[in-house]
Amino acid sequence: MNSCETTPLSDPFVSQKTHAPYAPGALDGLTFALKDNIDVAREVTGYGSPGWKDAHAAEPVAHAICMEQLLGAGATFKGKTISDELAYSLLGVNAFYGTPANPKAPDRIPGGSSSGSASAVAGKQVDFALGTDTGGSVRVPAANCGIWGYRPSHGAISVSGVLPLAPSYDTVGIMARTGEVLEKVMGVLLAEEGQGPTAPPTVCFVDDVFQLAGGQMAEALAPFQRKIAEMCRTQTATLSEITASHVNWRWLFENLGYLLSIEIWNSFGAWVTHDKPRLSPGAAAGLHGYAEASDRKDIQCRLTFRKTFQRQLNDFLSGGNILCFPTTVDPAPRLDEITPAFYEGDYVPRSMGVNAISSLSRAPQITMPVADIQGVPVGLSFMAGYGQDTTLMGICNLLYSRCGGH
Amino acid sequence: MNSCETTPLSDPFVSQKTHAPYAPGALDGLTFALKDNIDVAREVTGYGSPGWKDAHAAEPVAHAICMEQLLGAGATFKGKTISDELAYSLLGVNAFYGTPANPKAPDRIPGGSSSGSASAVAGKQVDFALGTDTGGSVRVPAANCGIWGYRPSHGAISVSGVLPLAPSYDTVGIMARTGEVLEKVMGVLLAEEGQGPTAPPTVCFVDDVFQLAGGQMAEALAPFQRKIAEMCRTQTATLSEITASHVNWRWLFENLGYLLSIEIWNSFGAWVTHDKPRLSPGAAAGLHGYAEASDRKDIQCRLTFRKTFQRQLNDFLSGGNILCFPTTVDPAPRLDEITPAFYEGDYVPRSMGVNAISSLSRAPQITMPVADIQGVPVGLSFMAGYGQDTTLMGICNLLYSRCGGH
Numbered sequence: 001m002n003s004c005e006t007t008p009l010s011d012p013f014v015s016q017k018t019h020a021p022y023a024p025g026a027l028d029g030l031t032f033a034l035k036d037n038i039d040v041a042r043e044v045t046g047y048g049s050p051g052w053k054d055a056h057a058a059e060p061v062a063h064a065i066c067m068e069q070l071l072g073a074g075a076t077f078k079g080k081t082i083s084d085e086l087a088y089s090l091l092g093v094n095a096f097y098g099t100p101a102n103p104k105a106p107d108r109i110p111g112g113s114s115s116g117s118a119s120a121v122a123g124k125q126v127d128f129a130l131g132t133d134t135g136g137s138v139r140v141p142a143a144n145c146g147i148w149g150y151r152p153s154h155g156a157i158s159v160s161g162v163l164p165l166a167p168s169y170d171t172v173g174i175m176a177r178t179g180e181v182l183e184k185v186m187g188v189l190l191a192e193e194g195q196g197p198t199a200p201p202t203v204c205f206v207d208d209v210f211q212l213a214g215g216q217m218a219e220a221l222a223p224f225q226r227k228i229a230e231m232c233r234t235q236t237a238t239l240s241e242i243t244a245s246h247v248n249w250r251w252l253f254e255n256l257g258y259l260l261s262i263e264i265w266n267s268f269g270a271w272v273t274h275d276k277p278r279l280s281p282g283a284a285a286g287l288h289g290y291a292e293a294s295d296r297k298d299i300q301c302r303l304t305f306r307k308t309f310q311r312q313l314n315d316f317l318s319g320g321n322i323l324c325f326p327t328t329v330d331p332a333p334r335l336d337e338i339t340p341a342f343y344e345g346d347y348v349p350r351s352m353g354v355n356a357i358s359s360l361s362r363a364p365q366i367t368m369p370v371a372d373i374q375g376v377p378v379g380l381s382f383m384a385g386y387g388q389d390t391t392l393m394g395i396c397n398l399l400y401s402r403c404g405g406h
Numbered sequence: 407m408n409s410c411e412t413t414p415l416s417d418p419f420v421s422q423k424t425h426a427p428y429a430p431g432a433l434d435g436l437t438f439a440l441k442d443n444i445d446v447a448r449e450v451t452g453y454g455s456p457g458w459k460d461a462h463a464a465e466p467v468a469h470a471i472c473m474e475q476l477l478g479a480g481a482t483f484k485g486k487t488i489s490d491e492l493a494y495s496l497l498g499v500n501a502f503y504g505t506p507a508n509p510k511a512p513d514r515i516p517g518g519s520s521s522g523s524a525s526a527v528a529g530k531q532v533d534f535a536l537g538t539d540t541g542g543s544v545r546v547p548a549a550n551c552g553i554w555g556y557r558p559s560h561g562a563i564s565v566s567g568v569l570p571l572a573p574s575y576d577t578v579g580i581m582a583r584t585g586e587v588l589e590k591v592m593g594v595l596l597a598e599e600g601q602g603p604t605a606p607p608t609v610c611f612v613d614d615v616f617q618l619a620g621g622q623m624a625e626a627l628a629p630f631q632r633k634i635a636e637m638c639r640t641q642t643a644t645l646s647e648i649t650a651s652h653v654n655w656r657w658l659f660e661n662l663g664y665l666l667s668i669e670i671w672n673s674f675g676a677w678v679t680h681d682k683p684r685l686s687p688g689a690a691a692g693l694h695g696y697a698e699a700s701d702r703k704d705i706q707c708r709l710t711f712r713k714t715f716q717r718q719l720n721d722f723l724s725g726g727n728i729l730c731f732p733t734t735v736d737p738a739p740r741l742d743e744i745t746p747a748f749y750e751g752d753y754v755p756r757s758m759g760v761n762a763i764s765s766l767s768r769a770p771q772i773t774m775p776v777a778d779i780q781g782v783p784v785g786l787s788f789m790a791g792y793g794q795d796t797t798l799m800g801i802c803n804l805l806y807s808r809c810g811g812h
Contacts, residue, residue, distance in 0.1 A: 022703050039672065061675035061697065065574075065668065065705060072706040155561045155768070158574045158709075160669040167573075168471075168564045168597065191574065191709045192768065193717055262471065263566040266445065269467035291467065297428050299471060300478040303564075303597045311599050362561070362598065387792075 009106075009335075010098030012116035012125065015043060016079035019067075025074035026184050032070060033120045033129040035113075036080045037087050038172070039064040039161040047163055048083035048113070050096050051277030064161025066130060066172050066189055073188040078126050081116025085283045087132060087165050088264060089113050090140045090351050093338055095280035104146040105376045108332035111141035114175070118145040121175045128176040128185050134165050135260055136355030138173030139367050143327035143379030146369040148182045150174045153387050154362035156192040166263035169256075169359050179368070179397040186393055193390060201322045201395060203228055203382075208238040209325035209354055212249055217326055220371040221380055227403035228324070239357070242323075243312035249353030255309075256356035257349075258302050261290040282343070306360050313361045317385035322395060327367040327379035329354055357383065364389040366396045370403075415512075415741075416504030418522035418531065421449060422485035425473075431480035432590055438476060439526045439535040441519075442486045443493050444578070445470040445567035453569055454489035454519070456502050457683030470567025472536060472578050472595055479594040484532050487522025491689045493538060493571050494670060495519050496546045496757050499744055501686035510552040511782045514738035517547035520581070524551040527581045534582040534591050540571050541666055542761030544579030545773050549733035549785025552775040554588045556580045559793050560768035562598040572669030575662075575765050585774070585803040592799055599796060607728045607801060609634055609788075614644040615731035615760055618655055623732055626777040627786055633809035634730070645763070648729075649718035655759030661715075662762035663755075664708050667696040688749070716767045723769060723791035728801060733773040733785035735760055763789065770795040772802045776809075 014036050021027075036046045039060035046053040063071070071077065082097045092115030093099050100119035102110040110119050114131025118141035121129050131138040133151040142149025150173050157172045164170060174189070176182040205225065210218055228234060239247050265287070271277065272287050279287070317323070329350050333342070358365040363386045367379035382399075384392035420442050427433075442452045445466035452459040469477070477483065488503045498521030499505050506525035508516040516525050520537025524547035527535050537544040539557040548555020556579050563578045570576060580595070582588040611631065616624055634640060645653050671693070677683065678693050685693070723729070735756050739748070764771040769792045773785035788805070790798035 025706075058676040058680040060672075061679045062668075062671055062702065064672065068668075068702050068705045069709070072703055155574070158669070160573050161672040164570070167566050167570075168561070188706070191713055193713055262468075262474075263564070265468055266466075266470065266567040270464040273467045274464040296468065296474050297478055299474045300431075300594070303475070307597055307599055 009101045010082065012081050012100040012119035012123070013079045014046060014082055014097060014116070017043060018079065019071060019077035021074045021076055022071045023074065025072065026188055027070060027073040027075035030074070030127040030181065031076045031078045033078050033081045033117055033126045034067060035117050035129070035131045036083045037132055037163040038067065038130060040067060040080060043080065045163060048085045048087060048094055048097060049279065051279050052086065055271065055275050055277055060161065062161065065158040067161070069188055081120055081129060084113030084115060085280055086268065087113040087134070087137060087163070088286070090136050090348055091338065092141055092144070095282070099335070102145050102332060105332060107334050108144065108376055109335055109338060111144035111332060113137040114141050114173070117175055118142055118147060121145070121177060122147050124177070128174060128181050131173050131175060132162060132165070133171050133173040134169045135256055135352055135359050138175060139327050139355055139365060139379070139381065140351055142175050143367050144332035144377065146372070146377030148176050148179055148369065149367045149379070150182055150186060151358055151365045152190065153192065153364045153389055156387070156389060157189045158191055164267050166260045166267065168263060169260060179400050183393050183397060186389065190389060193387065200233070201320045202233045202235055203322050203324050204242065205234060205236045206239060206242070206323055206325035207236050208248060209329065212350065212354070213326045213329035216373045217329065217331065217378060220373045220378055221326060224370045224380060224403055228399060231402050242316050243309060245308065245312060247309060249350065252356035252360065253349045253353035255302055255305055256352060256359055258298065259306065262296055262299060265290040310361045313357070314363065314385055317363060317383070322392070323357070323383040325354065325381055327354070327381040331373050331376045331378055362386050364392050366392055368396060368400055415507045416488065418487050418506040418525035418529070419485045420452060420488055420503060420522070423449060424485065425477060425483035427480045427482055428477050429480065431478065432594055433476060433479040433481035436480070436533040436587065437482045437484045439484050439487045439523055439532045440473060441523050441535070441537045442489045443538055443569040444473065444536060446473060446486060449486065451569060454491045454493065454500055454503060455685070457685050458492065461677060461681050461683055466567065468567065471564040473567070475594055487526055487535060490519030490521060491686055492674065493519040493540070493543060493569070494692070496542050496754055497744065498547055501688070505741070508551055508738060511738060513740050514550065514782055515741055515744060517550035517738060519543040520547050520579070523581055524548055524553060527551070527583060528553050530583070534580060534587050537579050537581060538568060538571070539577050539579040540575045541662055541758055541765050544581060545733050545761055545771060545785070545787065546757055548581050549773050550738035550783065552778070552783030554582050554585055554775065555773045555785070556588055556592060557764055557771045558596065559598065559770045559795055562793070562795060563595045564597055570673050572666045572673065574669060575666060585806050589799050589803060592795065596795060599793065606639070607726045608639040608641055609728050609730050610648065611640060611642045612645060612648070612729055612731035613642050614654060615735065618756065618760070619732045619735035622779045623735060623737065623784060626779050626784055627732060630776045630786060630809055634805060637808055648722050649715060651714065651718060653715060655756065658762035658766065659755045659759035661708055661711055662758060662765055664704065665712065668702055668705060671696040712766050719763070719767045720769065720791055723789070728798070729763070729789040731760065731787055733760070733787040737779050737782045737784055768792055770798050772798055774802060774806055
């Protein structure tokens with residue numbers, strides 16, 4: 001990888017073949033785009049990778065289930081958007097297709113891997129877009145581009161017709177400029193719904209994530225936090241206190257990183273090994289690194305940690321608690337910061353560590369655009385118990401309207 | 407399809423390259439097999455289909471996650487077992503690889519699609535085996551072959567390294583001869599765990615499923631039911647009463663059949679259309695039928711029905727209720743019954759309709775071998791709320807030991 005990969009700033013679309021809605025419905029008048037790892041009939045699904053596209057050149061004969069649901073509900077399809085190469089990065093930088101613009105902060109990366117979807121929504125080219133979120137790939141670009149982003153409860157939106165990355169963590173997520181549009185689209189796509197909380201929620205500020213973000217970020221988010229505290233019951237606790245264990249962001253990053261890497265190697269290993277496809281140096285190094293660096297015999301130990309974390313966190317959330325924390329602990333880096341040295345730094349571990357809270361626990365998360373740091377958008381996230389997606393959406397819309405969102 | 411597809415009665419293995427355990431653990435001394443849609447490193451995953459195998463000849467470079475978990479826990483791998491072609495049938499009949507023997511009822515089909523796994527366990531060639539269950543493919547062969555079978559809560563066992571069929575419904579399930587072995591393997595594989603019920607369970611006999619089974623089946627299961635009633639609180643209710651809606655087995659079959667067919671077409675459509683692979687006449691007709699017969703614009707309507715059913719059923723189960731019903735409503739058909747006319751009959755719709763209760767609701771189900779009809783094994787199933795797999799297992803082992811299982 002080198003910094004030239006971040007230029008030129010690209011149009012967020014890889015193709016713009018449109019599809020009209022099948023019938024009127026809840027999404028009448030709304031337009032949308034899909035990340036290029038979601039099948040659209042008669043268009044090769046490119047996965048942000050020319051190597052993948054060459055090796056998987058058979059056009060899908062059918063739309064992904066989520067695409068059918070949206071067309072059936074009255075929405076108009078406007079095209080497919082750039083994905084990070086093989087959907088595995090949080091930066092939004094693609095060596096082959098370019099880096100989609102961050103419309104609200106043009107000198108910053110958009111974030112990825114649903115970079116084109118975030119860019120198209122923030123730039124008002126569509127009303128909403130779908131991305132995929134395995135380790136933060138909807139939440140991070142939504143926060144960076146100043147829009148709403150939603151990662152559903154794992155399994156609650158069909159991934160049929162969506163290319164797999166790490167199936168135990170893969171989800172289809174939604175991005176929109178307003179909570180109202182997000183809520184409508186969620187209502188169409190959710191195929192699963194659990195029980196809402198039985199008591200009014202308490203918003204729990206996750207203290208160590210706010211501490212990790214520190215200075216400017218904490219200052220930018222503080223006014224919104226104060227308004228939340230005025231209108232509902234709040235508490236402040238660390239991840240360790242919430243889960244009654246010794247968990248922290250670095251532990252979350254290391255475990256999610258390991259668990260993703262072994263599942264990604266199951267998804268791509270045979271293809272990479274036998275086909276030797278064209279990959280960017282960064283992707284090639286990353287993929288081969290999975291094979292060499294990870295001792296797969298650690299799986300059981302890591303999964304046991306995960307199971308414990310998931311149970312402890314869901315115990316806390318099932319009582320009606322909502323977590324609140326910064327979506328990313330750093331504002332989007334500048335484009336000119338993305339040099340080889342950047343990949344050695346702490347940005348990705350810090351981002352992934354925070355995003356791992358819901359990736360590991362399977363619980364839903366919504367990021368809202370509530371603030372900026374000198375014009376650079378930052379997001380505030382809310383998380384509810386597994387299956388409480390609709391309840392969480394209602395709470396987010398209420399908080400946003402009452403607390404005067406950005 | 408024709409009846410010659412059921413002969414010859416085959417060995418249940420497609421390959422017998424063994425793997426030693428990595429380390430001692432909870433599964434010390436136990437041997438296992440995997441269905442041939444689960445990756446084993448350096449063996450092409452055949453999916454019960456020569457056409458698939460030809461088109462996907464790159465050997466996996468890594469074991470599926472579930473295989474790693476088992477080797478890491480002390481179990482010894484004995485080989486890969488026959489799957490129905492592309493894992494989509496409940497019969498256990500494979501035109502290319504033969505029909506694995508049903509060791510307990512040699513003139514009967516083993517059931518599928520995890521036919522070889524069930525056969526190998528029932529025939530004591532291994533202590534347990536993994537299969538996959540999308541619409542009943544672990545539960546039906548387990549019941550037919552007189553062993554225990556478990557379909558987990560959807561998403562609770564990793565499907566990474568397992569070929570996808572219909573991702574919203576796909577699970578990796580376990581078969582064993584005893585509940586004790588099943589419980590040990592479940593403890594190793596479960597990567598997710600929800601909350602158990604807060605009150606002692608009530609066993610609810612699903613009246614319309616018992617009625618559908620009728621005569622001989624009801625008579626065979628009645629003694630075990632009576633013993634359950636002696637030791638815990640029971641009730642009897644129809645699916646309509648349980649869900650406060652107008653649901654019945656035919657509705658469940660039609661909805662699951664539709665929803666599976668559209669996801670299966672997403673999984674196989676491009677390959678079948680572009681590669682024109684070698685398929686049995688039955689599989690070819692089935693797959694092309696999906697493309698032609700299903701109006702994909704019905705998706706939203708069907709998913710809305712499903713969401714309602716899932717919520718209503720989980721509301722009932724979350725209070726600590728356990729459902730109990732026959733795993734299949736017919737004993738395993740005789741091998742000589744599997745003629746072209748058989749495929750036009752009611753056997754598959756009836757089986758799928760009953761298996762759809764947990765496939766559609768994502769809740770866990772365990773079938774126990776508690777009875778036979780003139781020597782032909784039949785299974786009794788128990789179902790708990792989503793995520794209550796461990797609790798359900800404990801209840802099943804308790805009921806089986808107290809009620810004197812077969």
